[in-house]
Amino acid sequence: MxxxxxxxxxxxxxxxxxxxxxxxxxxxxxxxxxxxxxxxxxxxxxxxxxxxxxxxxxxxxxxxxxxxxxxxxxxxxxxxxxxxxxxxxxxxxxxxxxxxxxxxxxxxxxxxxxxxxxxxxxxxxxxxxxxxxxxxxxxxxxxxxxxxxxxxxxxxxxxxxxAYSEKELTFGPVLLRRPADDVYRRYLQKKARDWESERGPAAEMKRQWIREEWERVQADGRADL
Ligand SMILES: C[S@@+](CC[C@H](N)C(=O)[O-])C[C@H]1O[C@@H](n2cnc3c(N)ncnc32)[C@H](O)[C@@H]1O
CATH class of the missing domain: 3.40.50.150 (Vaccinia Virus protein VP39)
Incomplete structure (x- = not known):
């Protein structure tokens, strides 16, 4: 088989x-x-x-x-x-x-x-x-x-x-703690593009999370957002 x-x-x-x-x-x-x-x-x-x-x-x-x-x-x-x-x-x-x-x-x-x-x-x-x-x-x-x-x-x-935080629910609590790989970096880049045009406090919060995550993943290898 x-x-x-x-x-x-x-x-x-x-x-x-x-x-x-x-x-x-x-x-x-x-x-x-x-x-x-x-x-x-x-x-x-x-x-x-x-x-x-x-x-x-x-x-x-x-x-x-x-x-x-x-x-x-x-x-x-x-x-x-x-x-x-x-x-x-x-x-x-x-x-x-x-x-x-x-x-x-x-x-x-x-x-x-x-x-x-x-x-x-x-x-x-x-x-x-x-x-x-x-x-x-x-x-x-x-x-x-x-x-x-x-x-x-x-x-x-x-x-x-x-209980999970809003950031953990959005990105996944395990993924937030895992060393980043290229798939995760591309995912962050896509989310940054998706959320670019959103307006309001919730959208600003999501963009802030992206910035925080990008800073974290930079430590595992350099790339441009
Ligand atoms: C795109 S296929 C996914 C097949 C496989 N699980 C995979 O991930 O490759 C989605 C399947 O879920 C079935 N499905 C959708 N809603 C469902 C439900 N409420 N209960 C059981 N099956 C469901 C559909 O009939 C379809 O066969």
Whole structure:
């Protein structure tokens, strides 16, 4: 069996996903994450779900082709409602942040303390805020880049020890403390451009955070904002 080459976002999600007996891939679509978690020995069994039956069919076909169907339960439905048993960790990747936020808020009672690996295409700060509201701590986070877009991927577990500041919710508490790499520098440059034309105290605050972060990352290598 040959696994196809995965992008940095999916590889990061796989790296952050805890070793589990039973995991969930919510909004699985093609099923590449499920395939990698099973074949790399990170999960013994998976719940692989999607709100769209036709999307889920792609994952079913992939598991069938790779002889993995016996280790996977499939569910069609909204978020955690389609996961038929308690899982130790769940990934929700590749959706809009508002979708993920609403899913977590409305279905918080279904999480049962499972670890969460999350990556939203947009609105990641509101995903982080929702995790905080649910008492989840962001244990790890990495920033990935594809086609000029930036995708943070995080691992969160229950047990928040201290509320996050607005700056931590905006940039990610772990990313703010991590030595900067080129992806993070490009991300800051993009955010500086995005926020350049915004007006008002909140926009000025965000530009101040960018200046502070830029000063910090300068220490790891010189570049122009
Ligand atoms: C762009 S694909 C992402 C696939 C894969 N998770 C990834 O990140 O590469 C988004 C998938 O999420 C599914 N989806 C959207 N909202 C959902 C929800 N509320 N519950 C479950 N699946 C959902 C869509 O049908 C689609 O297949």
């Amino acid at each position: 040959r696994e196809r080459q995965l992008d940095a976002r999916l590889e990061t999600a796989i790296r952050l996903f805890p070793r589990v007996r039973t995991g969930a891939d919510i909004g699985a679509d093609h099923g590449y994450l499920t395939l990698a978690l099973l074949t790399r020995g990170i999960a013994d069994r998976m719940w692989t779900t999607d709100i769209s039956a036709s999307s889920l069919q792609k994952a079913k076909n992939l598991m069938e082709k790779n002889g993995l169907s016996a280790r996977v339960r499939f569910g069609v439905g909204d978020g955690f409602k389609a996961v038929g048993e308690q899982v130790e960790a769940a990934a929700v990747l590749g959706m809009g942040g508002v979708n993920i936020k609403n899913m977590l808020l409305e279905q918080g009672h279904l999480l049962c303390g499972c670890a969460l690996v999350l990556s939203a295409n947009t609105e990641m700060p509101s995903v982080r805020r929702t995790l905080m509201d649910l008492g989840y701590q962001i244990e790890d986070e990495a920033l990935t880049e594809a086609g000029g877009h930036f995708y943070p991927v995080l691992l969160a577990k229950p047990g928040l020890t201290q």
